[in-house]
Amino acid sequence: MATLVDTWFSSHRARLQRAVEACAQRSAWTPFIESPSGTLHPDGAKAAGQAWFDATLGTSFPLTMPGEIGRTGAEVSPYTGEPLGVDYPAVDPDALMRAAKAALPSWRDAGVQARVGVCMEILDRLAADVFANAFATMHTAGQGFMMAFAGSGANSLDRGLEGLAYAYKAMRDVPEGAVFERRFGGAPVRLRKRYRLIPRGVAVVISCGSYPAWNAYPALFANLATANPVVLKPHPECILPMARAVQIARATLEEAGFDPNVVTLAADTRASPITKDLLLHESTAIIDFTGSQAFGAWIETHCTAADVYTETAGCNAVVVESAVALDPVVDAIAQSLCLFSAQMCTAAQNIFVPRDGVRVGEERVSPAAFSEALVGAIDRMLADPQHAAGICGALQTDAINDTLRRLADHPGVVRASVPYAHPAYPNARTATPLVIRASAPDSVYQQEHFGPVGFVIEADSREQALEHASADAQQFGSIANYAYSVDPRFCAAIEDTFASRGSSVGINLLGQRPINFTAAFSDYHVTGLNPAGNACLTDLAFVTRRFRIVQSKTEEPCPASTTS
């Protein structure tokens, strides 16, 4: 057992070390493969992933859990509209938590190096499984294949490795022991001190329905590295990719001789939810939550016995002040509204323009003309259904259609949301962006409308546009904001103003497409200074409280060897 784990640690050590450096430098780096090109993967890898997914449909997922009281699962593919027909263990929360807790001591006692070695090996195996993960993510979250492959593959593995690297660094900051020598009045005294890293307890990781791996992996690996057993509670409509990850993690743990209950799955359905049972369970010491702002706030207020990390959502703003050319700007924004049907937490929603227009060269583009250009860009982007399918994917949840219906009658609608016809999946749940014109301020846009909804909002001036955008970001939450300006002084004001409101901003993103893209090892995701979440992916604060330090000190020499 020790040998296998030692081998894992040694073989992954260089990558781990490089990841720790990347966290400090924060330039571009990834050890994982973002492209699904056949030349970069083993022969037949994509076909094998597809075959695994096809064979899994309509079966019992090969996973048993402690406290299993039956089977559960009611996932429906957003592409086919058909139930996946996959069932998972239904668990008794008490029994599951007991098993997770029982797995803690041996996992803790294995030590930092063994735990990190196992985590690196799990990451490696997940990386080898990216095609299977992509198909599972596509048919649960509704992501298009490319996003499911890259975003829920390499990009999510990056974030997992990043969380692991920070945990490793934070734990290494505490020496295993020290010798303390000084005089206390008389002769020199020597104390041998030992500092143990003690996990908090069981961590409940709640993954979301639209982008499960990206937020779950950092929490999973930060918790495992710091010796907290993980109960992974997937969104009821997005279980399969997480079940697959749990399966791989458990197999790796077992192979290394560890109790597989270090990682467990707590699946449920909307009809019979178990989330609150887990969150409020007396054994729950850590909560990592990705999901709605309202539920995140509820957890922050009510789960005070646990160490709580939330990543939720906000209404992300775009301030458009000026540009060299209009088309690249509206194309970039249009893509953000279309991409994965704006179900990413970094998707733009509220596009602020000055009432007297966006400066483009010597011209002023009026809000009306800007809206028209944006709508035109969206229409062009989605004209080809094949292309539309690749960009938009499918709607993860029917609730988005409710939102779109509710807003359809708004007097400011300049582009109606209609479905696009998916060329491969005629029953796919799809929607193209709804675009609405409004004037600042208006409560209609001062909340997140999850899904493809964009507002073009007139403000009295560019300063007012920035003021509204940043104040809303602070008050209603935001994860990523954007701005376009060719005026260096206004760009400086944009940076300062968003920073003073605790919100991040990307300026003049044109070559970085999609603008939504957030890079592990470089972008700090979520500031914790507005209602869009309290935790950052990934900084030291994300990991340092997951373990505590217990010290013992012993005076030497042992009194048995001397007469004092």
Place this chain on the structure above:
Amino acid sequence: MATLVDTWFSSHRARLQRAVEACAQRSAWTPFIESPSGTLHPDGAKAAGQAWFDATLGTSFPLTMPGEIGRTGAEVSPYTGEPLGVDYPAVDPDALMRAAKAALPSWRDAGVQARVGVCMEILDRLAADVFANAFATMHTAGQGFMMAFAGSGANSLDRGLEGLAYAYKAMRDVPEGAVFERRFGGAPVRLRKRYRLIPRGVAVVISCGSYPAWNAYPALFANLATANPVVLKPHPECILPMARAVQIARATLEEAGFDPNVVTLAADTRASPITKDLLLHESTAIIDFTGSQAFGAWIETHCTAADVYTETAGCNAVVVESAVALDPVVDAIAQSLCLFSAQMCTAAQNIFVPRDGVRVGEERVSPAAFSEALVGAIDRMLADPQHAAGICGALQTDAINDTLRRLADHPGVVRASVPYAHPAYPNARTATPLVIRASAPDSVYQQEHFGPVGFVIEADSREQALEHASADAQQFGSIANYAYSVDPRFCAAIEDTFASRGSSVGINLLGQRPINFTAAFSDYHVTGLNPAGNACLTDLAFVTRRFRIVQSKTEEPCPASTTS
């Protein structure tokens, strides 16, 4: 302005760097002077401190505050029984918080190096003021002069520097910026990223009545370094040393050209408390609390909008299994019961012995004989009033006498608590240890009795003694536990058992006297795994959440310089 602050940073840089190293190595180190010996301090330093204290009695403390609505203060010297007669600003919490908040932007924008330079300079000035601080602490907290000088002087400054060093290290972990270059499909894209450290907001630091500087300094400097203005709320009976520290901090800030309201004082009295107004204030972003377990728990549960750090109290245990000689062991424990009248959070309270006796060589010392030896050691230690005064100091609060009266009739009393006659202060509020015999388990000792109270508790066996001690530590809280054994296997069990219960332990402490001593840069104080507090002095977790990271990223070259 910049020049002075730069000079400060440069002149203190070597000490800061050494402190960062000390935090990582955790062996013995201090840059401050623990001894009041005249040869180690400027001529007349002690006399000047005494003169300052004498001249301060019966005056208005020379400090004004924003939002001042009058004067307040009702401190009484535990030594003389007389009011100090010192008054301080009484403040309107709203106005004070507004002023603290207004001081934030310029302090934040000064940058890490400037803030840390100012903090190092404040520490230096506090170090030059240790005699004044000692007299102020003595006549408010009730500490004896030596403890007030060393414990509330060098030892507290160490903890402050330690908190500062961790904050510095954590902030340096975030680069100021990065260049991010990669391809997004087409040509390489270059993003200039900037990572700003943003403070949470106003920090309310609540210092305790018995040991104000030791816990307040780490919080003060960790908050200041990370740009959070500090409202220092001292215990109503222990304002003077904190007012002095605030005065020095404000003078240093002003000299450097900063808004002095970066550090403010919020004094009150028991009759008109303002603590909850501050804790629940909408501008309060961070709370550092030292005080009772009950109030700490209330804060943890109710102040969910703030980032909360608590250091409270517990019932610390001693497990006495065996020894080479009995006298050194009972002397060490007796001292812990006497020292500062057991008003330290690391004082022993519950002394567990096996029913069949403590092994000493070939002998077994019965619980009765052990109690007798302990009482004898206490009596010997306090026989000389001069010596007793040096060890015991005075009782910080009258409430301890209530405790002693309540327990005086317990049938297990083997040593009654009587005052000792202080040779210099005939009206000093003093008490010697009350010692009570009990059998495990008994609710009488399963709580902290603040003050000089010790229980000698019989357990069925040494294993049961360890079991009771560690289980109580976990359930009722403990900050420091102790054990004596010459059996290496039992010592290992002691370490493992306390660690598994989330509590620290010191084994065979004999040469380290007092056993209560906790060294900054070496001892991790409070585990956060039991009810004695959620924060550790000092680890990375103590500092990493005090600031957040806001990023901006800008695509380069600027669009104004190109046609895209």
